[in-house]
Amino acid sequence: MSHKDQPWFKREGLALLTDLYELTMCAGQLGEGRADRRVSFNYFFRSLPPNSGFAVTAGLDPFLDYLENLRFTEDDIAYLRSLNMFKEEFLDYLKSFRPEVNVSAIAEGSLVFPYEPIVQVEGTILETQLNETALLNIMNYQTLIATKAARIYLAANGEPIMEFGLRRAHGPDGGVSGARAAYIGGCSATSNVLAGAVYGIPVAGTHAHSWVMSFGSELEAFRAFGRQFPKRCVMLVDTYDTIKSGVPNAIAAFKEMHAQGNFVRPAIRLDSGDLAKLSKEAYALMRSAGFDDPMIVASNELNEDLIADLKRQGAKINAWGVGTQLITSADCPALGGVYKLVSILDNGEWTPRVKVSSNVEKATDPARKQVLRYYGADGAPLGDVMYQMEEGWPEMGPILGRKRNQPYRTSRLEGAVRSEPLLETVMENGKRLRATEAVADIRTRALAQMAAFPEEFKRLRNPEIYKVMLSDSLGELKERLLANPEEF
């Protein structure tokens, strides 16, 4: 059995990965004779992580894996029975339960924005409710980490980024799922071997301080490492004293290798101290030793801000190892994505619903949707417009719509020459319509979209706000529903 076929990574056996209230609501709907009512739910988030101009969506394929494999085992049923909360009628229902939902979604690796329906799930109230928690759990985390990785990718400006976060990730799967998302967002490799095996992500890494400490001397440790990995060895130079001991010993070891005819690229890693100053000093020493193009890897609590600042100070670093700050998205460790009911099928007709709030910004956007992305003559995205799925939409030209948080006010996009519907149907009646995408292809999509978006949305601080508006008809509907949310 290959790694990616293991039950966990196929998201099998996770029927109970849900908040209890999803089950009580499902049991309640069944008890009320309402379990077969068809509804539509949207997954979206309300705000981007701080200072981000966009998010990179990730986690769709693992969520579809979960849906395809969603069934209640005998053990699941026995456990639920032991809670003394559920009637046998409901447990019987679960025994033969198979989700037959329709799912449309924005492709993984796409740039997405607040309030856009990233995943739209339709089916009976029971089956759509049952997957809520797992959808949120999988998509929130992976989208969060892909977004953080994208910021680090922008800061590193084309230089390779290695994801080193496994030891600080939130448990084993936090590390593996996180490595997947980090790669999608722009990392070039991971230290996490299991993520490499499961998702085909390139793996990277050399040695730790303990390697050096286990030898009689630092030079002896470097010599031994060069002997064992003659094709690629990065010497960690800060076990004792980076400039007085580590770099000179690494230079000596590489010189010996070169003298023996092995012209491996001299490479060191700095893991403590002032990375700007030390990298410049190390670079000067290595250049003086006759090494034209040394590789200098830096690690130690790096994030996009520190990378950008080290570059500003002219640090001589050309590869970046990023761990804790990436794998936990340390400055914003959760994406607040939610899953909200947007429409109910009543007597054969879809009836849009809205959840009001004392804060109008938080009110949901009603109706089953399609999202169109419009592009200008220069090929760059101009803005996104949410439409009711049933309405038509112009493919180009000036687009007149409404502001989503003030639906009584108009808004417009000018100069669109091309458009693209973002939501595509990926599952029908519980069956996937396409094969699992290779993670490398999803990453390629993310990098291409990042390249296509204008600079103003990619600034690391205070980016411009990308325009997302409602179609005129959706805006009108929302305005009407907010005035009387219980009219339906």
Next chain:
Amino acid sequence: MSHKDQPWFKREGLALLTDLYELTMCAGQLGEGRADRRVSFNYFFRSLPPNSGFAVTAGLDPFLDYLENLRFTEDDIAYLRSLNMFKEEFLDYLKSFRPEVNVSAIAEGSLVFPYEPIVQVEGTILETQLNETALLNIMNYQTLIATKAARIYLAANGEPIMEFGLRRAHGPDGGVSGARAAYIGGCSATSNVLAGAVYGIPVAGTHAHSWVMSFGSELEAFRAFGRQFPKRCVMLVDTYDTIKSGVPNAIAAFKEMHAQGNFVRPAIRLDSGDLAKLSKEAYALMRSAGFDDPMIVASNELNEDLIADLKRQGAKINAWGVGTQLITSADCPALGGVYKLVSILDNGEWTPRVKVSSNVEKATDPARKQVLRYYGADGAPLGDVMYQMEEGWPEMGPILGRKRNQPYRTSRLEGAVRSEPLLETVMENGKRLRATEAVADIRTRALAQMAAFPEEFKRLRNPEIYKVMLSDSLGELKERLLANPEEF
């Protein structure tokens, strides 16, 4: 197969859950003919989460599960071969690899402090190195979350806390491992049904806004919920307007149930708005309706500080649902625990090692260790002392030692009447010496230790620093090694 016997929860199949450099170092040691040298590693952290006076250790049993099941499958070997980095000699070694390590550890659920060896692993350099990343991954996360939960437990002052974080946890296992740790730290229940099934944690939860929205009116939704769950129903009252609509409708529904002879306890949940103000208004309305002891659950971005402040303002809340802030430890989403070489067996003799650092605080404490906790006449802990495992230690009386960050300076504990060694051997030659502990028993230990520690270490802001010192002999050794770290 019961839930806890599933491969993932037994931490099977995780041999590749490691940073690549652990494998390159192992291959290197084997290539250098040094793989069988015996060494001792310590797992410890250098600093507590901000404002914490202590940490609660968690994750030991899952780590021991991982160790017991650690073996490389044919697929693992095939993947490693495909990397073109490793010699067949090393891959052969892995094929028959079984860890035969000795592990001593501080019991899960114990209060622990910076620099204390929480887990001490001994064995060959190869087997001790191979488990580093998994140990850090499992222990860092669970200890982080148990510690956060303990702070929330202290703030809630005996009132029940429900862990609701699954939808914002870092992937499926982040949710399940996190629920385990949150329960150990003092939560009383989780919404996560899978965590309930795997670890026997009580589960809790009622309904969401979508339940209300799927009915024609809020009152109809509450009536239906009461019909379906007549024994325990908590009505979520903030879908439309908490005070004008939600609470009056909940009161009406409960009155109807009481009139029908079902005297279920009236219970509501507030999930938005000003929780202090709304809870007082809701409480007044429910009391006026003749309900003597209403249950008012609050949720929405709660953490220990907000709970403490809501209590200070007299909020009428008697149960707490805590999600994102707990399951991600949002103000500190990683514990920086590390795993450091402390001794090498050389010609039959343990030879302590130290890793120096430009920051003396970060220098490691050498030698295989035991930690003694000393108690005063009032039964409260006075301080902990790290000893070399080979030395003797006094069981009471004044203890003279050294400061760990200034080992040339003396330190002392006065008035100890009793002591307890904290590290116990839990695995010998790769075999567990005791059965897996019930998570409820680990939780009981954590709550008992929290009760025993004096108030000054349990303050939520600016707590006192608990004393952890080195024995005189360990301090003298550290002083000598720091002066000449490469003498061995």
